[in-house]
Amino acid sequence: MRVLVTGGAGFLGSHLCDAMLAEEHSIVCADNLLTGRMENLAHLGRESRFEFLQQDVCEAFDPGKIDYLFHFASPASPVDYLKHGIETLRVGSAGTINCLEIAKKYNAKFLLASTSECYGDPLEHPQKESYWGHVNSIGPRSVYDEAKRFAEAATMAYHRYHAVDTRIVRIFNTYGPRLQIDDGRVISNFMRQALRGEDLTVYGDGMQTRSFCCVSDEIAGILALSKSEEHLPVNIGNPTEFTMLKCAEVVLEVTGSASKIRFELLPQDDPKQRRPDITKARTLLGWEPKIDLRTGLQLSLNYFREAVLANSSAACR
Ligand code: NAD
Numbered sequence: 534m535r536v537l538v539t540g541g542a543g544f545l546g547s548h549l550c551d552a553m554l555a556e557e558h559s560i561v562c563a564d565n566l567l568t569g570r571m572e573n574l575a576h577l578g579r580e581s582r583f584e585f586l587q588q589d590v591c592e593a594f595d596p597g598k599i600d601y602l603f604h605f606a607s608p609a610s611p612v613d614y615l616k617h618g619i620e621t622l623r624v625g626s627a628g629t630i631n632c633l634e635i636a637k638k639y640n641a642k643f644l645l646a647s648t649s650e651c652y653g654d655p656l657e658h659p660q661k662e663s664y665w666g667h668v669n670s671i672g673p674r675s676v677y678d679e680a681k682r683f684a685e686a687a688t689m690a691y692h693r694y695h696a697v698d699t700r701i702v703r704i705f706n707t708y709g710p711r712l713q714i715d716d717g718r719v720i721s722n723f724m725r726q727a728l729r730g731e732d733l734t735v736y737g738d739g740m741q742t743r744s745f746c747c748v749s750d751e752i753a754g755i756l757a758l759s760k761s762e763e764h765l766p767v768n769i770g771n772p773t774e775f776t777m778l779k780c781a782e783v784v785l786e787v788t789g790s791a792s793k794i795r796f797e798l799l800p801q802d803d804p805k806q807r808r809p810d811i812t813k814a815r816t817l818l819g820w821e822p823k824i825d826l827r828t829g830l831q832l833s834l835n836y837f838r839e840a841v842l843a844n845s846s847a848a849c850r
């Protein structure tokens with residue numbers, strides 16, 4: 534297949550490019566480098582089946598005939614989408630419509646990278662795909678949450694009105710090599726702080742929960758979904774739930790750091806709990822994650838060490 538990956542210079546998009554290349558496909562990656570980095574693609578420099586387009590997907594563009602479109606372009610961490618609020622709304626709305634039009638034009642399959650944020654601060658726990666969510670449409674996080682909810686609505690509408698062959702994955706917190714060290718997400722912050730011997734910043738009382746999925750598991754789940762016939766959303770994430778205090782403890786243990794914990798203010802509308810119900814992925818795709826948080830962080834340790842070093846030497850220059 535010839536596959537278009539939007540957001541392919543980002544954390545997940547670059548891993549997806551690798552996985553699709555390993556399956557012998559040709560890739561066109563469209564990215565405007567708003568939050569992504571060419572370093573994530575540096576290893577593909579000599580790969581003849583890989584093409585990079587520096588492109589804002591909110592603007593009209595034509596990648597040529599494609600067979601599959603994976604729409605991953607969007608700021609994803611709270612720090613990034615709060616900094617780029619309007620861009621986030623645009624890429625979820627105009628950017629998604631643009632990409633759906635491309636899929637329609639070439640009769641290509643389409644997969645949307647959606648998010649657990651569609652559930653907002655959930656009142657149902659764990660979250661099943663049938664739950665409609667509890668989202669503050671005017672709060673600071675709404676630039677991301679509502680953009681993704683619009684993107685899901687647009688995807689379903691192109692499926693219903695134009696018979697575009699679509700998929701929607703609701704991704705839960707994912708970590709691993711190439712996670713930007715300074716994107717403010719909890720794993721990148723804790724790993725950076727632990728490796729530098731700085732205090733780990735726990736927001737609020739640290740009793741809020743998240744469920745962390747290793748990137749290799751996440752990509753395997755997304756690929757399984759892409760090959761299925763399911764058009765309705767599917768949760769892909771790791772169902773083991775951690776409080777942020779417990780997460781800090783695991784990071785300290787894996788890094789062997791003597792850092793202390795410092796409590797800071799909880800951001801507005803920070804969801805209190807998140808855990809995917811993955812029954813649908815298990816039964817429909819035969820997928821479930823294999824790597825627990827401790828193992829996944831150990832596997833990512835070298836990357837985080839190098840990223841912290843590179844980041845410190847860049848700061849010294
Ligand atoms: P990332 O910031 O590393 O990657 C996003 C990429 O999109 C970047 O390379 C960025 O430059 C690009 N981009 C942003 N706006 C663009 C535009 N208008 N045109 C072209 N490119 C643009 O983030 P990520 O963690 O890799 O997330 C990828 C996707 O997965 C996002 O859609 C995100 O919402 C979704 N997601 C990620 C997670 C997670 O835990 N990583 C969780 C839920 C959903």
Ligand code: UDP
Binds near residue numbers: 717737799
């Ligand atoms: N968090 C934290 N310390 C940090 C960064 C984040 O305690 O340095 C908390 C944050 O308040 C949230 C959780 O960790 O409850 C996950 O935050 P993240 O930004 O990784 O992603 P989210 O799931 O909120 O989109």
